[in-house]
Amino acid sequence: MKNIETIHKLAEDALSSIEGIKRATVKPFLLTRIHARINKQTESLWEKAGRIISRPVVAFAGLCLIILINAAVIVSKNSSAQASVAEQTTQAPTDEFSYTVATIYDYDNNQP
């Protein structure tokens, strides 16, 4: 029982241990250190670009854009391939029933 009382007393003492605490003071020459840090922060164009690109929003948007461009290219390729197949299928009977007879004699004889 005494032990529980002691424990409660210790906890109360610890809680009141920061009563009248003094404010901690910063190390000297803080302003000099701040200025040095500001000067160090002037980053190059490439560093700036890298920082912007590495932002999750920008990186995600970029990735989406690349996927969209790829999808658009694939879709347009597919549709043009389908169009050429359709053209070939309509062209084939025309060629089949063409009245034009192509012979080697049709070509101009360029030899003297």
Add this chain to the structure above:
Amino acid sequence: MNQPELIAQLQQGNEQAFTKLVDDWQDMVYNTALGIVQNEEDADDITQEVFIQAYQSISSFKGDSKISTWLYRITVSKALDHEKRKKRKKRFGFVQSLLGSGDEEHIHPVLFNHPGVELEKKEKARELFNALKRIPEKQRIAFTLHKLEGLSYQEVAEIMNTTLYAVESLIGRAKANLKKELIKYYGTLKDPK
């Protein structure tokens, strides 16, 4: 130089005004950061970051709150960000320790001694600061601002952007949780003195 004048001068990029800002509020910022992160080097680092952010974002400061309130907000936010970064590092350190290349200090941090505590109370205060790490974030911030910085509940409410009632409740719960943590700690000791 009164506050609106100081803000105007800072917004014009006046170097003397910035020097005054740092001189007047450096200890306040440092002490707040120290109370949250409980490490002198980290607190010094955060103090620098706070003034750099203040320097860079003074143009967007409208003056609708006191400079001290604005600086307290930046400090709390920077200190919490710093803690999150440190926790991530600690997790990574733990993984490294499993692989046999960890840094012991990252995994078992040393107990914190606040330089402003009276000598005879140092040991008890160390245990209190240790318990402070284990209570919820908002309670910890409210308790730190009220007890370490000596701010009124109203001032804490302004900094934390909440109501007076909420701050009263946060500090009340912080005290109760701290007591619980301390009892738990002293209960585990074989011979509590």
